[in-house]
Amino acid sequence: PKQVLEMSDKAGSLLSSKGSLKGKDDSAAKAKGRKVQFSKEGPFESVMNGTKSAGKDKVANGGKSSATKDPHQYEQRVDQELPENFKCLMDCEAAVMLQGIQDHMVMLSRDPAIKIPASFDKGLHYAKSSSKHSNPEAVRSILEPLKNHGLTESEICVIANVYPETADEVFALLPSLKGKRGINSKPIEDSMSELAKLKQPIFTV
């Protein structure tokens, strides 16, 4: 244990995360956090691993243990830091937009002075590979009504990007919603089942 503590101090100066390593000393909190986590994430975790590992590398949920240190620290709503005019894009919407721009770029690239930056290629590749829905408009129309139930634009985008399968998953991934659980379960369940109907088949060749 002593060695672990020393390493964590060293790593603390390298990382810019605030206080996440201090929580490790508090084994009571850690044990409590762990317990809550596994009971919540147990049911869907095996499902996620099953679907993801088909044809791709295994997926490990690296973000799980962050909740063991100080659960409230990372529960900030995504949009708390956002300036007013930021409009969230789901990955599938961004993929469509960026693909359109790339098609334009073919024309622009006749001008040798214009170089397509690396971040554009990476951004396009990422948006395409992480977008799980082939029809962004349908997804948007399914998730828009959730705004009336108190979800913010950014929370809806996170749900679309992560593509959870049940309402339990949604609450586990977005702890800020837990406060509103009683009110929001039913509409979220309905939206998740609508989304499931849209699901791209993963097993087709």
Place this chain on the structure above:
Amino acid sequence: MFFHIVLERNMQLHPRYFGRNLRDNLVSKLMKDVEGTCSGRHGFVVAVTGIENIGKGLIRDGTGFVTFPVKYQCVVFRPFKGEILEAVVTMVNKMGFFAEAGPVQIFVSNHLIPDDMEFQSGDMPNYTTSDGSVKIQKDSEVRLKIIGTRVDATEI
């Protein structure tokens, strides 16, 4: 996460670009200047999607340059604390692993990796669970939650 936002920038244009193609020259200069850049506030500007408005140009005293205030729309990629996203692992070492999500680099310290995953060194260093069921190595896909962000000016 991707965002679609409106930004404003003052563009300086040399008189050699004036004439029939003034607007086009202004737009291509904007794209050259802005695409691929990264700021702490907006994140990575991935692409300019359109020009909303170009204001009246102001001639600068003493030089012939003209400054145009340009409002443009662009797609940016900015990671947030608390955001959940998927990334591809690029490097694994005993301090943790590096992953990439679009233009953004992510580092996951080994303290934030589940305790039942051990680092295995070798040809393909990786983190593996005790029963060997889950392995994190180069090119693995992981889903993670962002706990902090930092802008490194030298790495644009």
